[in-house]
Amino acid sequence: MDVKAVRNEFPILHQEVNGHPLVYLDSSATSQKPRKVIEKLDEYYRGYNSNVHRGVHTLGTKATDEYEGAREKVRRFINASSIQEVIFTRGTTTAINTVASSYGRANFQPGDEIVITPMEHHSNIIPWQQIAKETGATLKYMPLQPDGTIRLEDAKETITSNTKMVAIMQVSNVLGTINPVKEIARIAHEQNAVILVDGAQSAPHMKIDVQDLDADFFAFSGHKMCGPTGIGVLYGKKALLNDMEPVEFGGEMIDFVNLYDSTWKELPWKFEGGTPIIAGAVGLGAAIDFLNDIGLDQIQEHEHKLAQYAMDRMQTVEGMQIYGPEERAGLVTFNLADVHPHDLATVLDAEGIAVRAGHHCAQPLMRWLDVSATARASFYLYNTEEEIDRLVEGLQTTKEYFGDVF
Amino acid sequence: MSFNNLDTLYRQVIMDHYKNPRNRGAIEGDHMTVDMNNPTCGDRIQLQLQVEDGVVKDAKFDGEGCSISLSSASMMTQAIKGKPVDDALKMSEIFSELMQGNDVEDDNIDLGDIEALQGVSKFPARIKCATLAWKAMEKGVDEEKQD
Numbered sequence: 001m002d003v004k005a006v007r008n009e010f011p012i013l014h015q016e017v018n019g020h021p022l023v024y025l026d027s028s029a030t031s032q033k034p035r036k037v038i039e040k041l042d043e044y045y046r047g048y049n050s051n052v053h054r055g056v057h058t059l060g061t062k063a064t065d066e067y068e069g070a071r072e073k074v075r076r077f078i079n080a081s082s083i084q085e086v087i088f089t090r091g092t093t094t095a096i097n098t099v100a101s102s103y104g105r106a107n108f109q110p111g112d113e114i115v116i117t118p119m120e121h122h123s124n125i126i127p128w129q130q131i132a133k134e135t136g137a138t139l140k141y142m143p144l145q146p147d148g149t150i151r152l153e154d155a156k157e158t159i160t161s162n163t164k165m166v167a168i169m170q171v172s173n174v175l176g177t178i179n180p181v182k183e184i185a186r187i188a189h190e191q192n193a194v195i196l197v198d199g200a201q202s203a204p205h206m207k208i209d210v211q212d213l214d215a216d217f218f219a220f221s222g223h224k225m226c227g228p229t230g231i232g233v234l235y236g237k238k239a240l241l242n243d244m245e246p247v248e249f250g251g252e253m254i255d256f257v258n259l260y261d262s263t264w265k266e267l268p269w270k271f272e273g274g275t276p277i278i279a280g281a282v283g284l285g286a287a288i289d290f291l292n293d294i295g296l297d298q299i300q301e302h303e304h305k306l307a308q309y310a311m312d313r314m315q316t317v318e319g320m321q322i323y324g325p326e327e328r329a330g331l332v333t334f335n336l337a338d339v340h341p342h343d344l345a346t347v348l349d350a351e352g353i354a355v356r357a358g359h360h361c362a363q364p365l366m367r368w369l370d371v372s373a374t375a376r377a378s379f380y381l382y383n384t385e386e387e388i389d390r391l392v393e394g395l396q397t398t399k400e401y402f403g404d405v406f
Numbered sequence: 407m408s409f410n411n412l413d414t415l416y417r418q419v420i421m422d423h424y425k426n427p428r429n430r431g432a433i434e435g436d437h438m439t440v441d442m443n444n445p446t447c448g449d450r451i452q453l454q455l456q457v458e459d460g461v462v463k464d465a466k467f468d469g470e471g472c473s474i475s476l477s478s479a480s481m482m483t484q485a486i487k488g489k490p491v492d493d494a495l496k497m498s499e500i501f502s503e504l505m506q507g508n509d510v511e512d513d514n515i516d517l518g519d520i521e522a523l524q525g526v527s528k529f530p531a532r533i534k535c536a537t538l539a540w541k542a543m544e545k546g547v548d549e550e551k552q553d
Binding site: 018340341342343346347349350357358359363366372373401 | 411412415416446447448449450470471472473474529531532535
């Protein structure tokens with residue numbers, strides 16, 4: 001993979017921040033956008049912006065073709081068996097909430113268990129907390145190993161015949177852990193439970209095959225994979241989605257509307273209330289083309305190398321504490337001696353280096369790690385070893401700067 | 407490299423309050439407690455106030471956060487202790503103006519160490535860190551008034 005050529009596709013990267021060339025190490029929060037995606041949005045709004053699936057005019061037909069074409073691109077991207085299984089949502093959060101509300105409300109009863117893990121993002125915790133309260137189901141946590149991994153024995157122990165839903169992230173946005181979701185899906189299915197995989201941190205970085213994983217539901221966001229904000233995907237097995245009620249009513253999702261009763265469109269549109277996220281979907285389609293042109297395997301390999309390089313280099317900084325397992329996705333979460341992550345992020349920012357500081361939308365995991373906050377450097381296809389060198393220099397600077405204090 | 411820019415944020419007096427916080431702990435005897443957090447970053451402060459006859463008799467805090475939020479809490483408790491509640495609220499207003507980068511002159515109010523936090527106004531992402539303790543104080547005083 002030619003990283004220099006890749007970088008040239010991202011206009012935003014070529015700027016100075018606080019007098020230094022920008023080093024963007026916050027792609028787990030949101031990725032930057034390649035020219036191809038930006039131009040596609042421009043093309044859509046300049047050329048054929050129109051509402052979809054209604055009217056007969058030419059622009060409407062073009063917009064519909066592009067919107068539905070993007071759905072087919074997503075289908076191939078995750079290897080879903082049908083476009084009926086690909087629902088556009090606002091993002092991962094909306095996708096998970098849709099499943100919790102619709103599937104949960106219809107299927108959970110007192111005594112039923114929902115199994116999640118302490119490493120989940122808030123978006124894969126709170127929807128289950130809420131639906132558990134509403135239905136009387138019990139929320140259960142799978143234990144973690146000290147290095148932040150999950151043992152299959154523990155998964156087997158936690159998932160029982162009372163378990164109705166297992167909801168788990170494929171890649172941790174804090175620890176970088178790559179969870180064995182395929183094996184956990186098998187364990188869930190042995191107990192007749194369904195599994196939802198939160199792919200927000202995996203779909204941008206590795207090949208996804210929902211059929212191979214045997215995931216019942218799979219959720220991810222466009223903006224973390226070079227696409228626009230405000231677009232995401234809920235994949236669900238057709239048989240499950242067919243039995244589920246929509247959670248939003250009106251707009252695109254209707255079939256017949258009578259005075260006192262109405263019917264819904266077929267899949268996938270019955271879950272797409274309102275005017276769909278047309279530009280977002282079209283932009284996501286362009287992002288998928290862009291990622292496919294480079295190759296997900298190449299991207300994953302590049303990030304893996306960067307993560308290993310970062311781990312090696314960062315450990316040379318005195319007082320460095322890195323969280324999570326050795327074998328990890330392309331991110332490193334850490335603390336530096338007694339320097340608070342906000343202070344650290346401010347010093348790095350003064351050097352033009354963007355990292356995330358805080359709880360990373362994973363407060364239960366912060367408590368599990370026994371920290372109030374951490375800093376995180378996360379990598380994507382456009383990052384380089386030179387940028388990691390800049391980070392390490394910045395960390396040395398931080399130590400130097402706060403050296404008198406601590 | 408030059409630390410000039412950062413030095414406007416991390417003034418020595420701030421780091422001193424961070425390292426040696428004043429009024430950190432709990433009040434014994436009658437007091438009210440306010441918990442406040444900054445959900446975007448996880449900073450948390452617990453502020454305890456003892457208000458008698460419209461005067462802040464004692465103020466203590468505990469919590470976790472960055473140098474800016476904790477030093478601000480330390481300075482705030484120091485500044486309002488022994489002051490009438492109205493003065494404390496006035497200080498909070500002035501502090502808020504300070505964070506917007508506005509110069510505030512009030513001959514009746516001595517900000518003391520707090521002025522060192524003026525540099526925060528140049529770091530918009532950190533303003534919420536500095537105002538957390540003041541927001542907690544305002545909330546506490548508000549609740550006190552309603553009782």
